[in-house]
């Protein structure tokens with residue numbers, strides 16, 4: 001078997017942690033007989049500042065020919081409006097129609113759990129964030145910009161098809177992974193058109209999955225419940241913006257942004273994998289960033305592309321490294337980024 005992955009290390013610590021993720025990925029597949037071809041792309045702030053290119057349509061088309069795309073964090077103070085990050089990250093999500101943003105929230109060790117009276121066993125759920133619609137579509141504009149009479153319009157798009165496919169994906173996932181409950185979160189008490197559509201579609205689809213429990217929570221209540229008792233959640237499905245916010249909250253519940261992985265998925269097509277964290281410019285190049293999120297994201301990519309065995313070994317190795325305190329300062333260890341990657345490699349086994 002052979003696999004081809006496109007690698008975009010991105011900006012800032014994205015570059016530092018992607019290096020470790022690739023190191024671990026290569027070590028994990030080495031013993032499996034699978035040949036892995038990695039093609040690096042320079043797209044990020046440096047490339048944008050040097051060439052003016054964010055991401056061309058031709059490059060986007062090329063990405064579609066890979067088994068998957070791995071993307072590091074994007075963001076650089078020299079590009080204050082994040083123009084390149086929006087084009088590269090959101091552009092890839094939209095143009096490849098990666099409608100599922102799958103963000104697992106799993107706490108790997110009791111000491112990483114920030115809630116008193118709860119531990120690792122209580123925090124294990126998956127967020128299905130809608131990834132191609134909502135407030136992220138970029139429809140809108142400014143009128144009389146910069147004047148006291150300015151009007152800013154930012155449209156939120158919800159389509160029947162778009163809502164239905166993400167809700168179905170959440171229920172299918174629950175079924176396939178032995179998860180018992182799907183919670184849909186919206187703000188239909190205030191957003192009476194777009195989110196009323198979400199509520200109606202959710203109830204309709206839920207009827208087809210009578211073997212899975214369905215629950216609805218307004219997003220404000222969901223945030224409260226996530227902190228009050230996270231053990232009640234299994235699968236959460238929600239719109240693009242709420243998914244963005246909920247998964248930062250989720251990342252803290254599992255031990256911080258340094259351990260949160262994600263996949264931007266379109267079943268049956270090229271999908272893209274990226275850690276949830278940002279590019280943290282002040283930490284860039286200092287061998288300080290925690291590479292676990294990036295490494296776990298590489299494992300997600302392997303699993304998604306038909307290599308569950310090396311993916312499971314990577315997860316196991318991260319868990320062991322964490323237990324042995326072979327990790328960066330952020331998680332209580334004393335290792336740098338590269339040494340943490342090496343520690344994971346050592347624990348991969350054969």
Ligand code: IPM
Nearest residue numbers: 074085086089090244247276
């Ligand atoms: C994320 C990020 C992005 C998002 C930003 C960088 C546009 O916060 O992947 O969660 O909002 O989706």
Ligand code: MN
Nearest residue numbers: 244245248276
């Ligand atoms: Mn985010």
